[in-house]
Amino acid sequence: MNIKLKLTVLSFLQFFVWGAWLITIGVYWFGTKQWGGEEFGRVFSTLGIASIVMPALTGIIADRWINAERLYGFLHICYGIVLLFLPTITNPDDFFWVMLVAMAFYMPTISLSNSIAYYILKNNNYDVVKVFPPIRVWGTVGFIVAMWITNLSGNKDTGTQFYIAAAIAFVLGIFSFTLPKCPPQNQIPKDASISEKLGLNAFSLFKDYKMALFFLFSMFLGAALQLTNMYGDTFLSDFGKIPEYAESFVVKRSTIIMSLSQVSETLFILAIPFFLKRYGIKKVMLISMIAWVLRFAFFAYGDPQGFGLGLIILSCVVYGMAFDFFNISGSLFVETTTNYKIRSSAQGLFMMMTNGFGAIMGSLVSGWLIQQYFTLENGDKMWQEIWLVFAAYALVITVLFGFMFKHKHDPEAIAEVSH
Template sequence: MHSAHIKLRLTVMNFLQFAIWGAYLTSMGRYLGDAGFAEGIGNFYAVQGIVSLFMPALMGIVADRWIPAQRLLGLCHALAGGLMLALFAYSLTEAPSYSVLFSIYTLSVAFYMPTLALSNSVAYTSLEQAGLDLVKSFPPIRVFGTVGFICTMITVSLIGVEATSGQFAISGGIGLLLALYAQTLPHCPTAPKGEGKGLVEALGLKAFALFKERKMALFFVFSMFLGVSLQITNGFANPFISSFGEIPAYAETFGVKHANILISLSQLSETLCILLIPFALRRFGIKIVMLIAMLAWVLRFAFLGLGDPGAGVWLFLLSMVVYGVAFDFFNVSGSLFVDKETDPTIRSSAQGLFMIMTNGIGATLGSLGAQAVISHFVYSEHDVHARLAGWSLSWYLFAAYAAIVAVLFAVLFRYRADRAR
């Protein structure tokens, strides 16, 4: 009964953890575009990657040495949630400034991004204290994080705030709720004096020694290249789909009116595709699985460029379906590859380096690069049809980029011991 109780409490924690993110991550771009800040969308998504380069490591050191992880988790959510509510309040002023909005948002995500790792630490520690197998117990708990993400995506759409700053109020409110809830979670002791991670280890800097090995150097470089794709659709898919509303023939379509619900199928696909990874790794090996992920990104972008919310909505649906393969086969399989190929003494640092290359450097470059492309081909146009043509061209360019990365990876990355055991 005790183990079931622990699992339930951690499930609630994971649900709330990702519900906070789902409230705005895929719809924030639409709000910014409607508020007149379309050419700054990429900055909002890029800053998530920038703060992810150092804030999770710094908060990890604090949790190791001074403040128990569950307490720090609550403190970070209190700060992040309060700042989200401040962002919402400021957005209601007569003429909100982009620089002020961006500054408040940056502070909020600076405290939110570390909670992704802190919540995992709380879950791992609590499950170990309860004598439970992490490999068996954690994945079903983590799935409810994605469920929470999907639920708030759909909620902000159904209550009509995916195009308004109301999404920040929902995110902030859930954040404060989790801040309180975290204080009731099982105690996570700090490390004994002298045993906590140092900054070099927490940032994953020890793992840079892996760049001396050609195979690992190529893997991390291509992880960065593929990481470029990670945030593009989060930032720009909603503004793209909703832009069809300017054409009368599409104005009343489901996709235009509820773009977030349509996009939420991507997260549903992500949840289901996780189950395919063990089979795929055993059957094909890491190189082919990574190539499948890269080709799935090609299709993800190409289907968006080809589709529309009317007769072509089936292409949008296909784009949402392949997202699960694109995201999971890269992120999860890549993490497993790092775990398998690195020495246990630097394994944590290597995982940190993988996150830096993908969600840090790669995603930041991708957000800024995508913004430059879309500003040039879309936001520079004044005619609605020219803008839609610009959107399609932008998606094709992103697809071409992913295809080039896939070809180079296929040619350059050589790995013989290529079957998961």
């Protein structure tokens, strides 16, 4: 198996073992287990908690002591082992702690998989900018395939979704040991301060008003992403409680409908260079925020038939723009506005604010809000009101960002990074 094919398999499996349960866990939680929304918010916050602590820690280990591909394989095998326990748990508190351990093993593998791919491609004289994106797209394909398998096998509301993820995690863990060696690079001097070792010197960026504002809005947008992951599939499945929709494709194959969001994501990646060159980073990020407003608003008025079905599909289409345009243009903003000495740490800070603090905020606040104000006595959710509140949240962020964030379009800086 050649190097590019191996890395393609790596990318595919990396996101397969996440997609097998991430979108469908809400159906299992609320439908099968009938546990509460506030506890569900706590469980989803484990993604954020793990994203704050573990990527930096495993990065240091890979830089100094252990081959990255071996550490990566070890983490996935441990992740698979922990997943096996989830279907056996009978109360939400225990589920939280076990999921936290699972995420502590999984979340650092996302950045570690990128590091492994970069190292192997560079070491074999490939053009990373040209070769890596087509490889990374297969990660999204893996996520989609996992969602489809979970749904088509009839397991979107069962604990088997975790067994599916665990089985493939074991395969990925073993497969990673066949990759070319990625030895420690020892890029951090032995006499470096604790701050430098942990990348904490990047926090000095918060002294700059524009960067501080950017990171703050990154956190707010990270929270919006969690809302989609947490409640999208549960929302569609709940239409099954309405007799006229109970046998509809949207209810029976809700995960496949949700996977259109990931299909859209792969397509909008291709449009980003055009939008960035024509409109600039700030406008592209604003387009992303407007897309989040539409994502939630279309869900609010969607249903499984006719015009309502069209709105649900449109919601999935605009998700690709909402997700890609902020994450990729945001990463480019960091790349073009920070000192090269702390650029990697700054990228890590960007991810920490979105996938870490943003994820925690979105999970906990939404879980509490829905449980307190938008859950009926029989446990049903007031979905239209929920999505409209989320849309209003995204709209406020959009307006504030448009007025507060000042950034001049620099086509030359974008062209320089793209090459």
